[in-house]
Amino acid sequence: MKKNKIQLLSILTFLLLISTGLCAQEESIVLKTSTGDIDGTLTLPDNKTNVSVVLIIAGSGPTDRNGNQESTENNSLKYIAEELRKNGIASVRFDKRGIAKSEDAMTSEKNLRFETYINDVKDWVELLSKDKRFAKIIIAGHSEGSLLGMIAAENNKNVNAFISIAGAGRPADEILKEQMDKAPKDVKDIVFPMIETLKRGDTIGDVPPYFYALFRPSVQPYMISWLKYNPQTEIRNLNIPILILQGLTDVQVTETDANLLAKAQPKAELKLIKNMNHVLKDCDTSDKEKQKPIYSNPDLPLNKEFTGELINFIKKVK
Numbered sequence: 001m002k003k004n005k006i007q008l009l010s011i012l013t014f015l016l017l018i019s020t021g022l023c024a025q026e027e028s029i030v031l032k033t034s035t036g037d038i039d040g041t042l043t044l045p046d047n048k049t050n051v052s053v054v055l056i057i058a059g060s061g062p063t064d065r066n067g068n069q070e071s072t073e074n075n076s077l078k079y080i081a082e083e084l085r086k087n088g089i090a091s092v093r094f095d096k097r098g099i100a101k102s103e104d105a106m107t108s109e110k111n112l113r114f115e116t117y118i119n120d121v122k123d124w125v126e127l128l129s130k131d132k133r134f135a136k137i138i139i140a141g142h143s144e145g146s147l148l149g150m151i152a153a154e155n156n157k158n159v160n161a162f163i164s165i166a167g168a169g170r171p172a173d174e175i176l177k178e179q180m181d182k183a184p185k186d187v188k189d190i191v192f193p194m195i196e197t198l199k200r201g202d203t204i205g206d207v208p209p210y211f212y213a214l215f216r217p218s219v220q221p222y223m224i225s226w227l228k229y230n231p232q233t234e235i236r237n238l239n240i241p242i243l244i245l246q247g248l249t250d251v252q253v254t255e256t257d258a259n260l261l262a263k264a265q266p267k268a269e270l271k272l273i274k275n276m277n278h279v280l281k282d283c284d285t286s287d288k289e290k291q292k293p294i295y296s297n298p299d300l301p302l303n304k305e306f307t308g309e310l311i312n313f314i315k316k317v318k
Contacts (some may be wrong), residue, residue: 253278
């Protein structure tokens with residue numbers, strides 16, 4: 001009986017040591033702002049000094065630090081952090097203001113601008129630059145996070161490299177119009193002029209109720225600030241190592257976008273990944289309906305070619 005108790009105690013001690021070690025690999029990190037805290041997760045490798053750190057920026061909408069939304073849990077960004085850790089690279093991922101644990105940092109939708117998110121990324125870089133454990137800072141933006149990251153990296157002495165992951169290569173107005181290409185003509189006749197109005201920097205006074213969700217008055221200032229940026233122009237302004245990663249079965253951002261970014265910045269490395277979708281998982285179809293279960297399956301690992309290219313690039317950054 002005594003022997004069994006000793007064995008049980010040994011097992012519990014072993015499990016405690018394992019769990020403590022796992023917890024020690026991640027710690028909370030907070031960016032203080034004038035309107036509230038932006039909450040993040042710092043993931044550290046076993047060697048915690050003189051390492052590269054990757055700032056991971058989530059995509060558009062209510063996407064949290066792990067790459068998840070309320071109805072779609074895939075943990076894509078969390079898995080990036082884990083792969084980096086295994087390869088001796090630190091990372092920070094965060095909930096954008098207004099999302100998840102950073103919800104209170106948002107004041108109101110009418111005051112939000114695309115530059116608000118850009119400045120948050122710059123402030124994260126500044127915070128990390130003061131941490132003596134980190135030798136290099138690399139920005140990696142996924143989807144809309146790609147544009148935020150490349151703008152924040154421009155003329156930023158603290159950023160050593162930039163990685164675009166499924167990043168758009170065209171201005172948002174072009175993408176919005178493309179997404180509505182199959183809509184009835186009478187719908188496009190209403191929506192396209194509204195997009196053009198916002199593109200010019202003007203607000204829309206009378207929004208038809210059917211389109212209120214997309215063009216409501218409180219979101220128009222944000223859209224105006226977003227539509228003025230062209231990813232091709234912004235990536236051309238970078239003078240640091242750049243990696244462009246794009247899945248060929250991505251139904252949200254296309255190979256065309258990646259090629260446009262690469263053409264605009266010939267010094268960038270372009271890697272097109274076969275059978276990888278927008279959430280960076282293995283997928284051999286471009287059928288949107290068949291892809292849906294992948295978006296909501298956190299048990300699926302990241303595409304191996306993607307993680308390999310990501311790690312190899314980061315380790316080459318000087």
